[in-house]
Amino acid sequence: MPTAPFSTDPHPTVPLPTQLPGPVAAARRAVADVRHLLWFRSATVRRRAVAGWAVLTFVLVTSGAAVIPAYLDGAGDLAGSGRASEFLVVLPTLLAGVLGLAIVSGVASGGGRELLSKENGIAYPVSPTTDHLGALLLAPLNISWLLQAWLLLGIGAYALGPQHLALVQLIALLWIVAATAIAQVVAWTFETIRRGPHGVAIVRGVMIAAGAAGVWLQLSGNLAAALDKVPTSHVMFGMLAAREGTWVRFVVTLAVLLALVVVAVALGAIPAHLAARRTPRDELRVETGVRPARRDTGSDLMALVRIDRGSIWRSVPMRRGLMVLAIGPGLVALAGNLEWNAMTILPGLVASGAALLFGVNVWCLDGRGALWRESLPSGPRTVFTARVLVLSEWLLVASGVTLVLASLRAGLPQPHELSALLATLVVVTVQVVSGSMRWSAKRPFSVDMRSARATPAPPVVMLGYSARLALSTTMTGLVFSGLARLPYWSLSIAMAIPFIAWSLGRLLFAQQAWVNPFQRARIVMTVAA
Structure with missing residues (x-):
């Protein structure tokens, strides 16, 4: 039977190259490919006016x-x-x-x-x-x-x-x-x-x-x-x-x-x-790897928490990122002998970096498995709560390791210094979780997070997220740094209450967006694409 010529078959008028191109030709081809990829990236920008600004x-x-x-x-x-x-x-x-x-x-x-x-x-x-x-x-x-x-x-x-x-x-x-x-x-x-x-x-x-x-x-x-x-x-x-x-x-x-x-x-x-x-x-x-079956958790919430926790802690880029974010600033603070009233900057710095590993597009962790997750007999509020708990756990672990390292040479804190530091830790955690869940629902992206070089969103979007997180958490840290210098431990607790209430209110709005079936379908189909 007649068959069409295969692409690797020699053509009578086009001789096959006898050797690979030299380094100069390969470099030119690489530069041309980079230019084409940049054009491709720019064509996928959703809001060109915002990108221009x-x-x-x-x-x-x-x-x-x-x-x-x-x-x-x-x-x-x-x-x-x-x-x-x-x-x-x-x-x-x-x-x-x-x-x-x-x-x-x-x-x-x-x-x-x-x-x-x-x-x-x-x-x-x-x-x-x-x-x-x-x-x-x-x-x-x-x-x-x-x-x-x-x-x-x-x-x-x-x-x-x-x-x-x-x-x-x-x-x-x-x-x-x-x-x-x-x-x-x-x-x-x-x-x-x-x-x-x-x-x-x-x-x-x-x-x-x-x-x-x-x-x-x-x-x-x-x-x-x-x-x-x-x-x-x-x-x-x-x-x-x-x-x-x-x-x-x-x-x-x-x-x-x-x-x-x-x-x-x-x-x-x-x-x-x-x-x-x-x-x-x-x-x-x-x-x-082989993962042996574990005992039943007994509740839908804890079962979802276990799934989310496994998908996060087994991810290569997240483990590497957590080590750098948690240990790096802690070692710098340890070497610099940072005082307790100055440590209030650290939780916001580490929490912002940890959220950029996956939190700003938190549903991308599911990938194609998002369709399977939606078929489970669990309510959408339970799914949302499980993701919030795991993200909060991630941020607290990262910030906690940094603070433990930073405190090794700081001596014993005064009550007002300790209360300011703990209040900062709780406030920035709720603040970052609230912002991450809102951004995840508003602008989901389909990303393969199995690669060690993957990011949860396009580079320009990540730059905007990191700037907003760094600004908000740094300002919060500066507020509580000032309170740590005042000899009243209750001031930090009182100041933390409106911060937490505001962030929790915005987190509830993010939950309503996820509970909405049309919004949830849009998010699931985007991350599973």
Whole structure:
């Protein structure tokens, strides 16, 4: 019988290539693929007007952070005893902090965020180089990355003043790009190691050793001496050379940073290809593991809580994210010997980050199983209550670990300090849960959360969520930080009551949206798509 020619059959007029394209051709193809993927991403934006305003806001805030501090009183006065000289001294540490934050974020996310999800990559495969370049472009869509970048630009502008400000900030921006590219190389290298023999244990051991070394440097009093030896001081001298008009040093610093960016971007493709050839062991272990049957819970609510709890705690990106969010700020607070009245900032910081792991799109955990969940003989209010309880548990565990680590060197708290801290913990938990459940019902997304690099919503949407959570929880923490300084423990309890009542009221509105059968059908069909 006649058959059509197969796609791999040689064509008489089109010779088959004898070898794979070279690295230059592969790089060009990767850049073209990234451009097409960005067009695809932009075509899926639901509210283009809001996205345009978001881009405009980002440009205005970045420009303001880079320019306005240079024209404040005392800016650039390095000869006097003002704050400008103090900011110049801490500038190398801040430059190193940008690199450290980028490395931790990249390692925790398994090489960076996905421009194309793993599930879509099956039908539309892209090269590891394309994946690497896409992760680099998505790195700025992170509120922690943005805050660090804005802080660096603002401190540099205030320390060095308005003289040749554009050239000074050019060095700062190039360092931010270079630090992000270097961190991407480290992240892909760690992901390659993690996917090798005993890789998970090796990576965890390295992270624990790095954290222990930082704490030991602080406790032994050698942290300042270690920071003085950080090579980022050369970048600071380049910024200072731009201000003073020392053009030889400025040009050398500029050339070195440009070369560093090019080399780091090119080198990042090597471990990205190595990681793509290896199977993600921790993800595979979760999907192929055997779970023995457990005793009946005795109630629908507890059965649903058990299902939700298992789906969350067995997820690879959530476990990694929880470790970074809970242990990282706790170690920083432990090394800095944070006082009790200043710890009220920590619960909001950690709870906001923990909610961004899945809480802002909480129904995406079900995926295609949402259709099966809806067939269970359980009322919608019970399903909603179970998800709220599990999300609250997740936030409390993350914040609790951070506070325990931070309290190891803080001594015994006073009653008013303890009441303020506990009130902050409860308030921000209810506040974040309320916001997460409302956003989950209003804007659900279909996301495959099995990948270690997955996010519960598109990058731009995640940026908006993180900014709103960070603003609200930080303001709440500052309010209770002030109350922790007053010797009246009942004030914090009294102030917490209206906060909790307001958040609970908004949580009830979110429950009504879920109970509505039309709204619930829309959410279920979206996340199960």
